[in-house]
Amino acid sequence: MQIYDSVQKKKVPFEPIRKGEASIYVCGPTVYDDAHLGHARSALAFDLLSRTLKALGYKVTMGKNFTDIDDKIIKKVEETGKSLEEITTHYIARYLEEMDALGVARADIEPKATESLDAIEQMIQKLIEKDAAYVVSSGDVYFDTSKDAHYGDISHRVGEDEENQSRIEHTEEKRNPKDFALWKACKGDEDICFDTAFSRGRPGWHIECSAMIEKHFAKAHGNDTYSIDIHGGGADLLFPHHENEAAQSRCATGHELAKYWMHNGFVQIDGEKMSKSLGNSFFLKDALNVYDGEVLRYYLNSVHYRNNFNFNEEDLLSAKKRLDRLYRLKKRVVPGKGSAVNKAFKEALLEAMSDDLNVSIALSVIDEMVAKANEQLDSNPKEKALKKETIANIEFIDTLLGFGGKEPYAYFQIGIDEALKAKIETLLNERSEAKKAKEFERSDAIRDELTTMGIAIMDTAEGTVWEKA
RNA sequence: GGUGCCAUCGCCAAGCGGUAAGGCCGCAGCCUGCAAAGCUGCUAUCCCCGGUUCAAAUCCGGGUGGCACCUCCA
Numbered sequence: 001m002q003i004y005d006s007v008q009k010k011k012v013p014f015e016p017i018r019k020g021e022a023s024i025y026v027c028g029p030t031v032y033d034d035a036h037l038g039h040a041r042s043a044l045a046f047d048l049l050s051r052t053l054k055a056l057g058y059k060v061t062m063g064k065n066f067t068d069i070d071d072k073i074i075k076k077v078e079e080t081g082k083s084l085e086e087i088t089t090h091y092i093a094r095y096l097e098e099m100d101a102l103g104v105a106r107a108d109i110e111p112k113a114t115e116s117l118d119a120i121e122q123m124i125q126k127l128i129e130k131d132a133a134y135v136v137s138s139g140d141v142y143f144d145t146s147k148d149a150h151y152g153d154i155s156h157r158v159g160e161d162e163e164n165q166s167r168i169e170h171t172e173e174k175r176n177p178k179d180f181a182l183w184k185a186c187k188g189d190e191d192i193c194f195d196t197a198f199s200r201g202r203p204g205w206h207i208e209c210s211a212m213i214e215k216h217f218a219k220a221h222g223n224d225t226y227s228i229d230i231h232g233g234g235a236d237l238l239f240p241h242h243e244n245e246a247a248q249s250r251c252a253t254g255h256e257l258a259k260y261w262m263h264n265g266f267v268q269i270d271g272e273k274m275s276k277s278l279g280n281s282f283f284l285k286d287a288l289n290v291y292d293g294e295v296l297r298y299y300l301n302s303v304h305y306r307n308n309f310n311f312n313e314e315d316l317l318s319a320k321k322r323l324d325r326l327y328r329l330k331k332r333v334v335p336g337k338g339s340a341v342n343k344a345f346k347e348a349l350l351e352a353m354s355d356d357l358n359v360s361i362a363l364s365v366i367d368e369m370v371a372k373a374n375e376q377l378d379s380n381p382k383e384k385a386l387k388k389e390t391i392a393n394i395e396f397i398d399t400l401l402g403f404g405g406k407e408p409y410a411y412f413q414i415g416i417d418e419a420l421k422a423k424i425e426t427l428l429n430e431r432s433e434a435k436k437a438k439e440f441e442r443s444d445a446i447r448d449e450l451t452t453m454g455i456a457i458m459d460t461a462e463g464t465v466w467e468k469a
Numbered sequence: 470g471g472u473g474c475c476a477u478c479g480c481c482a483a484g485c486g487g488u489a490a491g492g493c494c495g496c497a498g499c500c501u502g503c504a505a506a507g508c509u510g511c512u513a514u515c516c517c518c519g520g521u522u523c524a525a526a527u528c529c530g531g532g533u534g535g536c537a538c539c540u541c542c543a
Contacts, residue, residue, distance in 0.1 A: 009473090011485090027543075035543090042543040072541070157472065157539070205541080234543030235474090241542090264543070265474090266536085273537070302492090303482070308475080308536065315481055318493040325492090328506065360483045364491035374507055378500090440502055447504075458506040465506090 001056055003049075003230070004306060004356045006238060006263045007154050011356050014053075016229050017259060022058040024050060025213050025258070027233035027241070028110075030067040030205075031091035032076045035098055035284045037267045037300070037311055038234065038274055044297060045264040045305035045357075046232050047104045047402065052353040055400050063228075064107035065212050066092050068114050069202050074192060084192050088112075098284045101293030102300075103402040111212040113203060119215035120203045121196045123252045124182050128198065132251040136173040139185025139199030143206075145178040148247040154261065155239035180244055182207045206244035214253060224255065231258035238263055265308045267300075274311075282311065291316065292414050298323045298403050301359055322367070323403060324467075329370045330394055330408040331465070332377055338392030339385070345369050345393055349400060362401065369393060381461060412467035424455055428464055431457075 001014040016022050026046045029039050046062070053060050068088040077084050096106070113120070124141055127133035132147040145151045185201040186193040193200045203211075218227040227249065231242065242261060249257040266273050269280045287296055299319035303309050345365065352361035373390045376383060398405035413421070427446050434443035450457055456469040 029543075030541085038543045040543085045543090070541090155472085155538085232543095236538065236542055239472095239538065240540090266543075268536080271535075273542095275542070306474090307482090310481090312481095315493085318481065322492055325507095332507090358483075360491070364483075367491055371508080375509090378508060435502085438502075444503070456505065459501075459504085460506075467506095 001053065001354045002356050003260060003262060005260045006235075007261045012260070014229075014260065016058065017224050017226055020057065020059060021061070022053045022230065023061045023063070023217055023228040024053075024230045024232060025063040025065075025209070025217065025228050026107075026231075027209060027237055028064040028066050028107075029091075029095055030070050030072060031088045031095065032070065032073040033091065035091075035095050036274060036281045037284060037287060039095070040098070040102055040284050040287075040296070041267050041300050041305075041309060042232075042234050042264050043099055043104045044102060044300050046262075048301060048305070048353075048357055048359070049230070049232070049262070050105065051400055051402065052350075052357060055350060056354065061109070061217070062105075062107040063109040063111065063213070063216060065209060066095075066110065066112045067205065067208060068092070068112045069192065070113075070205065077192070088114075094285070098288060098293075101288055102284075102297045103294060103405075104297075109216050111216060113208045113212075116208065116212045116215055117194055117203070119211040120207055123207060123211045123214060123248065124203075125197060126252045127182065127248065130251060133182055134175065135198050138173075139183075139201060140181055141183035141198055142174055142179040143182050143244065143248060143251075144175050145180075145247065146176050148251055150250060151178070151247050152243065154243040154246045157239060157243070180204065180206060180240065182248070206241055207248060209241075210245045210249045210252070210257065213257065214249065218253065218255075226256045226259040227253070228258050230260045230262055232262045232264070235263040235265055264305045268308050268310045269312075271310060291320075294403050294406065294411075295320045295323060301401070302363060304359060305357055322363070324412075325370055326366065326394065326397070326404050327406070327408045327411045329373055329377075329390065330404065332374070332381075333387040333390040333394075334408055336387055336391055338395050339388035341392045341396045342369070342389055346396060349396070353400065359401075366397060409465075414468065416468055420453075424450065424453075424466055428457070428466065432464065 002011045003014050004011045014022075024046065026042065029035060043064075046064075050060050050062050066088070069084070073084060073087060076082075076087050080087070092112075099106075124133060127143065128135065128141065130147075131144070133141055133143050135141050181204040183196070183198065183201050184204055185199040192202060194202060213227050213231075231245075233242065238261075246257045249255075267282075268274060269282060272280065274281050295316070299316045300309065302319050348365045349362050352358045352365060355361070373386065373393075376386055380386075394404045397403065416424075427450055431443045431446040434440070434446065447457060450466070451469075454469050455466050457464055457466045
């Protein structure tokens with residue numbers, strides 16, 4: 001397995017801390033609003049990584065956090081009058097639901113910041129004891145970046161002259177401009193606060209991940225050099241979030257946070273990063289309203305995870321057509337039990353995915369398998385062994401890439417209710433009779449009517465089948 | 470101002486020094502009562518300029534254009 005390490009800036013062989021095991025931690029969402037397509041892409045990218053490592057035989061432990069205490073959530077509390085818990089449980093539930101729709105496997109560990117306060121306090125305390133952090137008069141606690149000789153190793157940002165240009169907020173009591181808040185003391189009574197040895201307040205964003213990783217992963221790894229194998233997240237988290245995480249963990253624990261760092265590219269709309277400030281965010285729930293989760297998954301995963309992804313409907317439709325082809329093949333071979341996966345096919349897929357998740361190659365391997373199987377079925381429709389192997393092939397695709405697992409007829413009938421289904425069946429029966437009587441005008445009229453209804457039909461050797469167009 | 474990434478057929482997208490995968494769209498054919506589906510065939514020399522090399526889309530230098538990070542962000 002080769003992965004691209006964004007710190008080394010090159011593809012490197014994946015050599016886990018523990019033989020045969022892989023621990024992955026991905027920065028999850030701050031739950032103050034609905035998830036957008038960017039959250040989906042990140043989750044999907046690391047879902048693919050996890051599936052690939054599993055298929056290669058690794059025992060994968062996946063962690064993904066929920067930041068459920070944060071300025072923006074508090075702002076939402078003030079705006080809506082709802083409690084913090086009401087808001088966070090709502091958005092966490094929505095997030096998980098939507099990820100389920102996309103076929104993203106649940107993480108093994110899903111820590112929340114509010115449930116990790118003990119670990120956060122401990123880590124900050126340790127940093128204060130080591131003089132790598134300091135409490136200022138307000139009660140805020142800052143990390144002293146000058147105490148970490150390796151600060152900058154993750155993002156490769158070191159230049160001192162950068163300080164003047166950077167937009168980092170300058171606070172009087174900070175020792176160094178780059179120092180960042182580990183803990184934010186409460187200002188008023190309204191605030192959502194927690195008591196600690198240093199002050200009443202709440203955790204800064206960066207410390208959460210470090211503490212949660214330490215709490216859930218590092219213990220199992222004892223005195224290893226690294227806490228986890230892979231730390232992932234969106235490309236925008238590389239700096240300052242991951243740089244800060246790495247520094248805190250290094251100083252507090254004495255070992256490195258992650259052996260490898262992986263970052264996914266952005267979802268763009270019209271060539272620009274999707275963001276709230278630009279007013280072009282695309283919520284996942286809206287996308288799922290219009291498109292099936294599996295189609296969305298296929299589409300969002302069809303571009304390499306490190307590239308930027310320019311979301312548009314035309315490309316999504318093209319992706320859907322590609323997925324449709326797989327399901328049409330599935331219709332031809334189902335029902336039945338799968339035999340063994342074709343060896344060459346399996347190897348080609350794994351080889352592609354082992355190369356830093358080269359999905360483009362993987363999808364082309366699948367397309368070629370589909371075309372070849374169709375060709376063979378055309379010449380020999382009753383080929384039992386081929387059917388069984390194809391079923392197994394598709395099952396393997398579903399395991400590795402997370403699509404193709406639905407019952408094929410159902411896939412093409414998503415969103416069609418029973419009443420409409422009955423009507424379609426009636427029309428198709430009428431059309432068959434007309435055809436039998438060679439009344440082609442009548443049969444074509446029925447077909448036109450179905451087309452108007454958004455139903456495509458195709459006559460096969462096994463009879464007429466229909467699809468939602 | 471600093472730091473990165475990217476530029477391949479109409480569209481999406483592989484490629485990582487040895488002579489351009491795959492998909493969508495389009496065209497032609499087979500199949501079909503006609504369609505659809507499926508199958509077959511056809512369609513690019515890789516933003517520009519210079520260099521290195523027997524050989525470059527792939528390496529180096531210089532342009533041009535796009536995007537991102539340096540502030541909360543997947």
